[in-house]
Amino acid sequence: xxxxxxxxxxxxxxxxxxxxxxxxxxxxxxxxxxxxxxxxxxxxxxxxxxxxxxxxxxxxxxxxxxxxxxxxxxxxxxxxxxxxxxxxxxxxxxxxxxxxxxxxxxxxxxxxxxxxxxxxxxxxxxxxxxxxxxxxxxxxxxxxxxxxxxxxxxxxxxxxxxxxxxxxxxxxxxxxxxxxxxxxxxxxxxxxxxxxxxxxxxxxxxxxxxxxxxxxxxxxxxxxxxxxxxxxxxxxxxxxxxxxxxxxxxxxxxxxxxxxxxxxxxxxxxxxxxxxxxxxxxxxxxxxxxxxxxxxxxxxxxxxxxxxxxxxxxxxxxxxxxxxxxxxxxxxxxxxxxxxxxxxxxxxxxxxxxxxxxxxxxxxxxxxxxxxxxxxxxxxxxxxxxxxxxxxxxxxxxxxxxxxxxxxxxxxxxxxxxxxxxxxxxxxxxxxxxxxxxxxxxxxxxxxxxxxxxxxxxxxxxxxxxxxxxxxxxxxxxxxxxxxxxxxxxxxxxxxxxxxxxxxxxxxxxxxxxxxxxxxxxxxxxxxxxxxxxxxxxxxxxxxxxxxxxxxxxxxxxxxxxxxxxxxxxxxxxxxxxxxxxxxxxxxxxxxxxxxxxxxxxxxxxxxxxxxxxxxxxxxxxxxxxxxxxxxxxxxxxxxxxxxxxxxxxxxxxxxxxxxxxxxxxxxxxxxxxxxxxxxxxxxxxxxxxxxxxxxxxxxxxxxxxxxxxxxxxxxxxxxxxxxxxxxxxxxxxxxxxxxxxxxxxxxxxxxxxxxxxxxxxxxxxxxxxxxxxxxxxxxxxxxxxxxxxxxxxxxxxxxxxxxxxxxxxxxxxxxxxxxxxxxxxxxxxxxxxxxxxxxxxxxxxxxxxxxxxxxxxxxxx
Numbered sequence: 001x002x003x004x005x006x007x008x009x010x011x012x013x014x015x016x017x018x019x020x021x022x023x024x025x026x027x028x029x030x031x032x033x034x035x036x037x038x039x040x041x042x043x044x045x046x047x048x049x050x051x052x053x054x055x056x057x058x059x060x061x062x063x064x065x066x067x068x069x070x071x072x073x074x075x076x077x078x079x080x081x082x083x084x085x086x087x088x089x090x091x092x093x094x095x096x097x098x099x100x101x102x103x104x105x106x107x108x109x110x111x112x113x114x115x116x117x118x119x120x121x122x123x124x125x126x127x128x129x130x131x132x133x134x135x136x137x138x139x140x141x142x143x144x145x146x147x148x149x150x151x152x153x154x155x156x157x158x159x160x161x162x163x164x165x166x167x168x169x170x171x172x173x174x175x176x177x178x179x180x181x182x183x184x185x186x187x188x189x190x191x192x193x194x195x196x197x198x199x200x201x202x203x204x205x206x207x208x209x210x211x212x213x214x215x216x217x218x219x220x221x222x223x224x225x226x227x228x229x230x231x232x233x234x235x236x237x238x239x240x241x242x243x244x245x246x247x248x249x250x251x252x253x254x255x256x257x258x259x260x261x262x263x264x265x266x267x268x269x270x271x272x273x274x275x276x277x278x279x280x281x282x283x284x285x286x287x288x289x290x291x292x293x294x295x296x297x298x299x300x301x302x303x304x305x306x307x308x309x310x311x312x313x314x315x316x317x318x319x320x321x322x323x324x325x326x327x328x329x330x331x332x333x334x335x336x337x338x339x340x341x342x343x344x345x346x347x348x349x350x351x352x353x354x355x356x357x358x359x360x361x362x363x364x365x366x367x368x369x370x371x372x373x374x375x376x377x378x379x380x381x382x383x384x385x386x387x388x389x390x391x392x393x394x395x396x397x398x399x400x401x402x403x404x405x406x407x408x409x410x411x412x413x414x415x416x417x418x419x420x421x422x423x424x425x426x427x428x429x430x431x432x433x434x435x436x437x438x439x440x441x442x443x444x445x446x447x448x449x450x451x452x453x454x455x456x457x458x459x460x461x462x463x464x465x466x467x468x469x470x471x472x473x474x475x476x477x478x479x480x481x482x483x484x485x486x487x488x489x490x491x492x493x494x495x496x497x498x499x500x501x502x503x504x505x506x507x508x509x510x511x512x513x514x515x516x517x518x519x520x521x522x523x524x525x526x527x528x529x530x531x532x533x534x535x536x537x538x539x540x541x542x543x544x545x546x547x548x549x550x551x552x553x554x555x556x557x558x559x560x561x562x563x564x565x566x567x568x569x570x571x572x573x574x575x576x577x578x579x580x581x582x583x584x585x586x587x588x589x590x591x592x593x594x595x596x597x598x599x600x601x602x603x604x605x606x607x608x609x610x611x612x613x614x615x616x617x618x619x620x621x622x623x624x625x626x627x628x629x630x631x632x633x634x635x636x637x638x639x640x641x642x643x644x645x646x647x648x649x650x651x652x653x654x655x656x657x658x659x660x661x662x663x664x665x666x667x668x669x670x671x672x673x674x675x676x677x678x679x680x681x682x683x684x685x686x687x688x689x690x691x692x693x694x695x696x697x698x699x700x701x702x703x704x705x706x707x708x709x710x711x712x713x714x715x716x717x718x719x720x721x722x723x724x725x726x727x728x729x730x731x732x733x734x735x736x737x738x739x740x741x742x743x744x745x746x747x748x749x750x751x752x753x754x755x756x757x758x759x760x761x762x763x764x765x766x767x768x769x770x771x772x773x774x775x776x777x778x779x780x781x782x783x784x785x786x787x788x789x790x791x792x793x794x795x796x797x798x799x800x801x802x803x804x805x806x807x808x809x810x811x812x813x814x815x816x817x818x819x820x821x822x823x824x825x826x827x828x829x830x831x832x833x834x835x836x837x838x839x840x841x842x843x844x845x846x847x848x849x850x851x852x853x854x855x856x857x858x859x860x861x862x
Contacts (some may be wrong), residue, residue, distance in 0.1 A: 028501070037164070040176045045284040047083055047180035049339075052277065054187050055200060056340050065269030067200035068276040069261055070137075074146055074201075076257030077122055078153025081115025086161030090294070091245075091301040091373065093165035104162050108155055115154035142198040145205050152208040164298050165311055171215070178214045178433055187345045192675050196440025240542070244378040248369055255412075256283065257391040262393065265407060266400035274347035275405040277340045281736075282355035285325060286362045289318040290308070295368035300374040307374050310432050311367065315477055318363040319698035329356040343763070351405035361416035368423035371430045375495075376524020379541045388419045422463050436625040457792060464608035471567060471611075478550060479570040485553035485856040487516045491564035492557065493579075495523035495529065496663050498748035499558040500577035500620065503648035504845050507663070511849035519549045520564045524619040524747075533664050553856050575852055576616035576635070577648070580765025581626055583800060584687070585792040587634040618643050618855060620848065622768075623838040630794045645847035646840030649750040653772050654842045665748040675755045680716025682816060683756035685749055686780070687764035688723040689787070700837035703810045708740045709814045717741050719756065721749055723764070726860030759820055760812070761785060767801070772841050774825050777803035802828035 055064055085107035093100055123137050124148065137143055156179075160172035186203035193199045260279055281422035292314040300307040330335065333352045365385070368518045395415045399408030486510075490501045497519065508517040519530055519537040530537035538545035549568040558579040563758035606613065618644050619635055621627040627642035652662070666672050675681050677690040684707070708718040721743035743752065749766060753759075759770045759777045767777055779801050781787070797805060804828050806812045835840075840847070 011443065019156065036170045037757055039294065040160075041284065041287040043173070043177045044180050045280075045287070047184060050185070051180070051184050053339055054184065056273075056344070058187060058407070059200060061341075062269040062341065063200065065264065065273040066274070067198075069206055069264035070142075070146060070201050071149075072257055072260040072276070073122065074119070074149040074204075074266075075153055076254065077118045077150045078115055078157060079253045079257055080250060081118050081150060081154035082098045082111050082157050082161075082246070082249065083114050084242040084244070084249055085111050087159045087297075087373070088242045089158065089162040090165035090298050091241075092485065093162060094485075100166060104159070104361075107158055107162070110310045111154045111158050112151050115150045116147060120148075120359040123147070133763050135212045138293070139198070141855050142201065147199060149201065149208065151203040152205065152212070154211070155618075156208060161294075164294060165301075167298075170554065174507040175211050175215045179207045179211035181207075182210040182214075202515070204731070209778040216388070217308055218792065227329050233848060241378070245373070245412055248373070248378055248385055249380035251389040252365070252369060255389050255396075258393060258394050259408075259412070262396050263400055263405075266397070268402065270275040270343060270405060274344045275351060275408070276339075277337060277344050278348040278352035278405060278409075280295070281329065281336060281352055282358075285322070285329065285359050288321050288325070289359075289363040289366045292318050293604055295314035295616045296367065296369040297373050307371065308431055310510030311427070314370075315363065315367055315427070318367070319360075322359050322363065326359045328766075329353075330713055339552070348405055354409035355405060358409075358416050358504045361420040363425065364423050365416070366535070368426050372542045373425060374432075375522070376521035376527070376539065377522050377541070379539070380384075380690060381520070383511060383541070385420070388415070391415045425460055457502065461605055461608045463768060465604060468607060474567050475570040475780075478568045478572075481571060482551050483553045483572055484551045485859065486514065487518070487548065487552045488512065488556060488852070488856075489518050489548055489564050490556045491520045491521050493559045493563050494745075495525045495526060496746055498746075498752075499554050499579045501558050501563070502665060503651065503750070504556065504577065504661070504746065504754060504848060507648065507651070507845040507849075511846055512853070515853075520545055520549060520551070530664055534777045549713040555851060556852070559769045560612050561614055562611060569611075569614075573618070573852075574614065574616040574853060575620070576619045577848070578631070580647075581622055581632070582630050583763045583767075583793055583795060584787075585634070585794060586630070588636060589630075589634045589794075598663075600629065609630055617641065620645065621646070622646055622840055623836055625835050625838075643851050644838065644840060645851065646837065646842070647769070648845040648848065649748070650769050650772055651842055651845055652750075653754055653769075662748075662751045667744040667753045669745040670745075672752065673753070675717065675719065677751065678717050678755075680711070680714055680758075681719055682711045682758045682760060683749075684753065684760040684780075685721055685764060685766045686723065686760075686762050689783075702812070704740060704780070706809070706813060707785050707816070710816050713817070716757075719743065719752060721747065722839045758816070758819060758855060761815070761829060763791075763793070767803075768836055771802070772837065774829065776819055776821070776825065777801075777804045778815050778819070779803055780811065782807050782809075800832055802804050804824040 019190040027034075052064070052068075055067075060066075061508050089103060089107055092103060092537050096662040123143050137146060146148060160175065163171040184204070187204060188207050188701070189199060198678070206837055210424045230360045260276050263275050265277070282534075295316045296310050300310050329351050333344055333356070334349045337348045339354060340348075365388075372378060377531065392412055392415050395411035396408050399411040422458075427597065476585075490505045492499050492501050502519075505517060505519055508515070516534065517525075520534060520540055521527055521537065522540045523537060527537040527539055540549075543564075546568070554570050554575060555561060555564050555569045556577060557775060558577050560566070561574060563570040615635060616636055619637050620629055621631055623640045623643045623644050627639055627644055631637065631642055632639055684704075704718070704720065709719040718739075719741045743749065748771060753770055754773065756770070756773075757775060759767065759775065760780055761770075761777070762781050767779070770777060779797075784797070784805070784807065804815050806815055
């Protein structure tokens, strides 16, 4: 800390340097942060158990029941009063810890003011919520204690989460430890003053106040007390981020905090006390995946590339710890409840067992939220979890009306199970990314067991069918929404920035003068990268993103309308810039057994995936031959709606190599520049297999390490990128150690094709693009006969593969070792290029832009 500033901004005492005592701990960031959070939970749960056990003997059940409802209410209001600032601080401080001096004071000021206001509003309407709660809040003393408790809770919660974002979660551990001890030490007041509910609340509030005082010396040593005066400008630009985080936080927290309040409003106080005891034990269990998911967000927010690896770790830890702690609770539930008293055991044992068995659903739910936070899709997570929260509260209310604690737990558990089914696909996609032994094992499980059982596909289909009524209603609205022909939205699969739409979008300033062109993506990283480069980009479910999707006169995408927004495209002109000339059969032309459905299942699937079957208004092609032989049948589209104009992604092939105009397509500019100066670059870009055949890993024949050695023997570099659907590709770290240059998922292959002197591929459309460069192609097709028999093709190998075909790894190594870069290309290549590209070898963006503008003008002509 400097004397001039008096802040923590210049020095960084807040963030401890890596400890030399822990140099060899794998995943040190996750272990230490989650360890502190677990320690906090263990301390507060154990001491909280002691606290309520002692109160159960020091005060009558009726007073404990009312006090537990008041404590739940003030905790809930404190959580709401955070208004998302705590979670926002985790993400922002994990990425930029030096902003703590500005962000923390401003966030504490706003959250304390909001929580105070919420407390007063709740007090005013408490009699409408519950006569018992209204009566308990009838005196000024109780109101004062309650309001102070809400404000202190909000301040404590915000500061706890800020410490997690800064990587010093031990701060919140000590604060919660002092809080838990202090409130127990105040219990004698209950015996002295009397077993009134307001006295119990006073011990809770006093414990929070004491914890703040006792933690101050430690905060002072870390520099956390020397902060700048709160300034509104510190939160500039974080408004909507905080709102989205708050929505998600509330949807996750309200069920947990509000359920005891709802139960207290319908059931007698003695029964409420038993339910609260069971709920407290279950909350201890649920805190395990909650803290691991919070740690996942804090760690991956500052290093998004680690999401898959860290998610596998936290999910595995949640499952392992859950097995250890849930089983004893289920087996010894009656004995645990009896510690509170005989009445508690009779009324609450069944409820506790059901709540404990719901543990796996909480693992899924908490990690679902964490993954979408890291991916920048907080608004989507908030929407899904808000619907889930409402469903849970409805189920709890129904259970309280028709039965007791056990019925409440059963109905809520049923809702949680449905939520887990809906959310699981997001987690499956997240953990598939990356590599390593655990990833390979998970991929094999996912691609063998789940397809065999049909579970994952059935789950996704069920979700789509459940959404169908809402999709139809929204589609009708979008169809009649006024469209602006001068607004065009673009998008690509999986939220990335790439392929034909990306190249056309980059050329928009030249070819779409007077039009507003906007890139739509679910990825905040993509949005930020484009904005930094000076382009318009919006998140799919952000307020502006929705507005753009509703107003756009045209949707330009490379696979399906879902590349942009499948809910809002009705009424707009759709232009599919399909991602490559197909060698293998695609869409409606696929005839393999694995892709065929018949009967009722086929009809249901057709309705569920109607947006994927949408016939576009225009479809990009490269020649009349490609339109007639491939696209008209694959997309059930008339020939006159196929625009044979070439591909924007190959326009730069004729220009001198320059990454300047392609920066948003590159994740690593240094790699591009290194390869541009290499004497030999051999690109290996294979497609995927419908059966996910394992043809890329060591021990299966082909050795990428051996191939890289062959290329290096000629003074070159092997450049590798598997297809995005390939589940068995080697890990990036494994490839790096072999000296292989690996493209990231965000890298667009066509940005690197002009740097390649030789291409190795199989049935991928990248070969047809590479032909425009008139350079050698080697086709490694070890499964040629099997592939053609199962998937089918539009062209025969002799007709469309002008290059050397090899079936064995040894032949591939030999072909690369012997290839003559100065020899003329395969004599068949000009003929194939003419058939597939006609005269559309360059200038595609200009032709497409003119065609699209003319189509929009005709569609919206007065």
